[in-house]
Amino acid sequence: LRYLTAGETHGPQLTAIIEGLPSNLHLDFEALNYELARRQKGYGRGRRMQIEKDIASIVGGVRHGYTTGAPVAVVVENNDWTHWRNIMNIEPVEGTDEEKRRVHRPRPGHADLNGGLKYNLKDLRNVLERSSARETAVRVAVGAIAKQFLSHFGIKIGGQVKRIGEIEAPPHQLSLDELIEITEQSSVRVADKATEQKMEEYIDRIKKEGDSIGGIVECIVEGVPVGLGSHVQYDRKLDGRIAQAVMSINAFKGVEIGIGFEAGTLPGSQVHDEIMYSEERGYYRASNRLGGFEGGMTNGMPLVVRGVMKPIPTLYKPLQSIDIDTKEPFTAQVERSDACAVPAASVVLEHVVAWEVAKAFLEKFGGDSIEEVERNYKGYLAQLEAY
Numbered sequence: 001l002r003y004l005t006a007g008e009t010h011g012p013q014l015t016a017i018i019e020g021l022p023s024n025l026h027l028d029f030e031a032l033n034y035e036l037a038r039r040q041k042g043y044g045r046g047r048r049m050q051i052e053k054d055i056a057s058i059v060g061g062v063r064h065g066y067t068t069g070a071p072v073a074v075v076v077e078n079n080d081w082t083h084w085r086n087i088m089n090i091e092p093v094e095g096t097d098e099e100k101r102r103v104h105r106p107r108p109g110h111a112d113l114n115g116g117l118k119y120n121l122k123d124l125r126n127v128l129e130r131s132s133a134r135e136t137a138v139r140v141a142v143g144a145i146a147k148q149f150l151s152h153f154g155i156k157i158g159g160q161v162k163r164i165g166e167i168e169a170p171p172h173q174l175s176l177d178e179l180i181e182i183t184e185q186s187s188v189r190v191a192d193k194a195t196e197q198k199m200e201e202y203i204d205r206i207k208k209e210g211d212s213i214g215g216i217v218e219c220i221v222e223g224v225p226v227g228l229g230s231h232v233q234y235d236r237k238l239d240g241r242i243a244q245a246v247m248s249i250n251a252f253k254g255v256e257i258g259i260g261f262e263a264g265t266l267p268g269s270q271v272h273d274e275i276m277y278s279e280e281r282g283y284y285r286a287s288n289r290l291g292g293f294e295g296g297m298t299n300g301m302p303l304v305v306r307g308v309m310k311p312i313p314t315l316y317k318p319l320q321s322i323d324i325d326t327k328e329p330f331t332a333q334v335e336r337s338d339a340c341a342v343p344a345a346s347v348v349l350e351h352v353v354a355w356e357v358a359k360a361f362l363e364k365f366g367g368d369s370i371e372e373v374e375r376n377y378k379g380y381l382a383q384l385e386a387y
């Protein structure tokens with residue numbers, strides 16, 4: 001299972017091609033677009049989200065609602081493109097730098113300067129357009145298909161915002177279903193109303209100061225069987241692959257599994273999860289501090305993955321940089337941006353994790369049709385039961 005994406009933030013569309021999905025998987029298009037809408041919500045987003053209404057069109061690999069086994073092609077159009085037709089034209093266009101919106105002032109914290117130097121591009125827009133987090137729209141579409149595949153096997157994914165800047169969400173005892181339902185009603189994807197209020201006020205303050213703010217998001221996956229991933233080779237450790245996927249989300253600077261970095265502050269007796277057994281559950285752990293992973297393999301407990309997003313680097317508050325034409329210092333110009341995209345990032349996290357779990361699932365139970373995958377999965381469950 002693999003996918004690639006293409007497309008620019010102000011180009012006509014974002015495109016993804018997914019290869020390796022089994023045939024006969026039913027796709028619910030409404031559920032797919034529901035996930036795209038979830039990504040667009042969240043307190044602190046900028047004006048661009050009023051322009052976009054993300055819809056995924058499937059333009060290959062699906063017929064009459066079912067996958068055919070052929071590559072699945074997904075397109076998400078950019079409504080904003082109508083304002084950028086000339087600037088983003090693939091044909092040569094006449095006009096001044098200004099008319100072409102040439103970027104020669106790299107923004108600190110963005111890919112602009114590194115990309116310009118590396119690809120030898122004197123118009124940094126060529127970097128900016130692709131490095132934009134707009135690309136996560138199509139990655140969510142891909143992840144939403146992975147989610148539907150996983151849901152076929154009883155695997156469920158949810159998430160929440162744990163922190164925005166100074167404001168931390170308190171712990172709770174909600175089930176995953178309750179968490180999914182309650183956070184969906186929240187403008188900042190937290191379960192606690194008082195925290196939501198505090199976070200909104202905090203984002204308002206940050207925005208007023210011309211600044212931006214990041215945070216910490218968490219994703220939980222339930223129903224994952226023991227044994228996805230493997231201890232035998234570095235690139236088969238599923239926690240490692242999930243870490244890569246999380247770090248690949250725009251603006252993410254760190255990842256944790258289970259208690260994560262806290263594991264470096266506690267003695268082993270307070271970190272490891274004791275092994276239990278019962279007739280109905282089989283083997284399980286008394287706690288889940290390791291977040292569902294031991295030895296790079298799932299252990300049957302829920303997966304708990306957290307990521308930290310840095311503040312979006314497009315600021316109204318100027319930071320110093322250097323003009324690539326004059327080599328003179330300047331302070332960055334005002335740009336349209338989101339003050340906070342942490343709630344949206346929480347949705348993106350769910351989807352990149354869903355993808356990695358689906359990929360590992362198909363590696364283990366792989367088949368060309370969903371029926372073949374089902375047979376393989378059932379055979380494995382019987383093996384576990386007899387163990």
Ligand code: EPS
Pocket residue numbers: 009046048049052080131132133134137250314336337338
């Ligand atoms: C982004 C900048 C903003 C965001 C965009 C990501 O877009 P613009 O430059 O057009 O104002 O709104 O996010 C999306 C469009 C999206 O769908 O999430 C950036 O530079 O990363």
